[in-house]
Amino acid sequence: MPEPPDVGKVHLWLLDVRPCIAAEADALELLDDEERARAERLCCPRARAQFVRTRAGLRRILATYLAVPPRSVPIAYGAHGKPRMPCGRLRFNVSHAGGAALLAFASECEVGVDLERIETIDAAEILTTWASPRDYAAWRASSPGDRLAALYRGWVRKEAILKAWGCGFSVAPQELDVPMSARAGEHIVVGTALHRPNCRVLDVPIGSSWTAALAVEGDAPCTASFIVQPA
Structure with missing residues (x-):
């Protein structure tokens, strides 16, 4: 599995997050209570599936980089709501649209996608x-x-x-x-x-x-x- 990106390099991951009942059920198990509550507030099934599968994908990737279980990955939020790691060098950002999710990871510099x-x-x-x-x-x-x-x-x-x-x-x-x-x-x-x-x-x-x-x-x-x- 990949190591965290070196300084000056960005890792990009492209994930399939289209609605899938089995995949969504598995993904939901990886989310914390706040993420599950946010998913429940999404009325549109497609939007809910996209959020749940994207956030679970983020947790799986961060777990790979950090060598911890996905549900144990600590995710904090900046002053304006941007998800971030509460400590350490790793930075990330996520975008999803049309059943796909693009995730970017870098070290020591903020990224956006x-x-x-x-x-x-x-x-x-x-x-x-x-x-x-x-x-x-x-x-x-x-x-x-x-x-x-x-x-x-x-x-x-x-x-x-x-x-x-x-x-x-x-x-x-x-x-x-x-x-x-x-x-x-x-x-x-x-x-x-x-x-x-x-x-x-x-x-x-x-x-x-x-x-x-x-x-x-x-x-x-x-x-x-x-x-x-x-x-």
């Missing part, structure tokens, strides 16, 4: 809720055939950064400018104006029906690799 299944959506409504004026101008400047992809690229990059910062709603999405281009490789997002650390943002290749991004706090170079490869 976002995963979205690409669907035809109301671009104007989405842009109103999260785009800065510069984001909107970049989206308008993209070719009509690339606008849906550009929208999703900007969306997941911004969500990943905000999740790495763990800032909740203390930073409005419209305050943050993100690159919308399809250029491969790292994008550096400067957080100085928002009194936040800089982030390195990388697109995560999942498949043609998905868009995903990873954000890593700090200026040091980093590399990301899949421990569980996408199918």
Whole structure:
């Protein structure tokens, strides 16, 4: 089984968390009382299954890294609700959508991930809720055939950064400018104006029906690799 990631490296895990009665029952056994109560509050069966299987997957992976039973993994929460380890070097973040979960793990630096299944959506409504004026101008400047992809690229990059910062709603999405281009490789997002650390943002290749991004706090170079490869 894998060792925890070295400093400067990020481990990515992609999990199947689609509804499955047997898998959900097994997963529920690994959750603590607070997690079970949260699952019970979810009225939608699909959302409940996705949460339960994702949280159990997180516990299994952390248990592997920490060499403890999954139910014994201590999970705390930051000031704005971001799950974290209460002590130690290990950092993590989780995103789930459409029956899949993407999990990122790093040492000594905060990480954020976002995963979205690409669907035809109301671009104007989405842009109103999260785009800065510069984001909107970049989206308008993209070719009509690339606008849906550009929208999703900007969306997941911004969500990943905000999740790495763990800032909740203390930073409005419209305050943050993100690159919308399809250029491969790292994008550096400067957080100085928002009194936040800089982030390195990388697109995560999942498949043609998905868009995903990873954000890593700090200026040091980093590399990301899949421990569980996408199918």
